[in-house]
Amino acid sequence: MLRLENISKKFDDFELKNISFHLEEGFIMGIIGPNGSGKTTLVKLIMNLLQADEGKIYFQGKDISENPKEFKENIGFVYDNLYFYENLKVKDFKNTVSSFYSKFDSDKFDNYLLRFKIDKNTKIKNLSKGQNIKLMLANALSHDAKLLILDEPTSGLDPIFRKEMIEILQEELENGDKSVIISTHITQDLSRAADYITFINNGDIVFSQDKDTINENYKIIKGSKEELDILDSVLINRKDTAYYSEGLIIDNNLGVDNDNIQNASLEDIIYYYGKELGND
Numbered sequence: 001m002l003r004l005e006n007i008s009k010k011f012d013d014f015e016l017k018n019i020s021f022h023l024e025e026g027f028i029m030g031i032i033g034p035n036g037s038g039k040t041t042l043v044k045l046i047m048n049l050l051q052a053d054e055g056k057i058y059f060q061g062k063d064i065s066e067n068p069k070e071f072k073e074n075i076g077f078v079y080d081n082l083y084f085y086e087n088l089k090v091k092d093f094k095n096t097v098s099s100f101y102s103k104f105d106s107d108k109f110d111n112y113l114l115r116f117k118i119d120k121n122t123k124i125k126n127l128s129k130g131q132n133i134k135l136m137l138a139n140a141l142s143h144d145a146k147l148l149i150l151d152e153p154t155s156g157l158d159p160i161f162r163k164e165m166i167e168i169l170q171e172e173l174e175n176g177d178k179s180v181i182i183s184t185h186i187t188q189d190l191s192r193a194a195d196y197i198t199f200i201n202n203g204d205i206v207f208s209q210d211k212d213t214i215n216e217n218y219k220i221i222k223g224s225k226e227e228l229d230i231l232d233s234v235l236i237n238r239k240d241t242a243y244y245s246e247g248l249i250i251d252n253n254l255g256v257d258n259d260n261i262q263n264a265s266l267e268d269i270i271y272y273y274g275k276e277l278g279n280d
């Protein structure tokens with residue numbers, strides 16, 4: 001469905017380097033990384049809003065830069081905020097977006113508004129932050145888009161809404177012909193929902209793997225400072241407090257007592273890689 005091949009993009013003070021991954025139909029991929037690591041830049045490249053300096057992006061086997069119109073019809077996006085004239089009403093938003101997409105399904109959109117309890121006559125500026133996001137979601141889901149792209153969709157939103165949103169996305173994936181990319185630093189949402197995780201750190205791809213492999217590979221090891229000193233060469237990074245030390249390792253075949261080793265959460269992984277670069 002979506003394939004990135006060696007994508008690079010350079011700004012004055014930042015470079016996204018050599019990003020490759022693929023996403024098959026029916027799956028959710030999370031893009032994670034610390035602030036400023038390049039998630040939004042990557043999302044903009046995937047959406048064809050930015051041009052890569054090097055590399056290619058293929059959607060259903062076709063280079064997106066050569067088929068921009070077809071690609072645009074096939075993506076639905078949700079940002080962290082709705083950028084639309086705030087004095088206009090929800091019904092004006094619907095009229096505008098419906099003209100963008102040949103497969104816009106008016107009834108489906110209206111059903112989402114009902115489900116999300118959004119009145120068509122409400123002015124955009126009077127929508128809550130959650131309704132704002134839901135309105136974008138209604139649009140993203142109403143024109144038969146095959147790839148849904150969500151950039152920090154849940155930041156600043158409560159857990160009930162975040163859970164509901166994940167459930168809606170999972171419903172949409174049920175018939176297997178859609179895929180979802182979510183960039184976020186709220187990793188709990190992804191621990192539940194994502195099938196694959198791509199981790200970007202300082203513009204580099206650290207991994208793009210299925211969640212089970214990540215769980216098997218990345219471990220947190222705890223012990224005294226001296227115990228971790230012995231393992232220092234294999235630790236990705238470590239934290240030493242007055243009471244204990246802990247570090248991130250790949251794989252746990254170290255012959256160390258299992259009680260001291262646990263699976264690393266996505267948050268742990270971001271923390272220890274980010275810390276290495278002085279981002280904590």
Ligand SMILES: Nc1ncnc2c1ncn2[C@@H]1O[C@H](COP(=O)(O)OP(=O)(O)OP(=O)(O)O)[C@@H](O)[C@H]1O
Nearest residue numbers: 011012013014033034035036037038039040041042
């Ligand atoms: N158009 C641009 N021109 C120059 N630099 C840019 C541009 N867009 C982004 N950058 C820089 O690229 C880097 C990565 O930014 P990006 O927004 O992709 O990170 P992010 O991982 O999405 O961060 P956050 O989690 O804080 O939203 C930052 O240092 C940013 O200042």
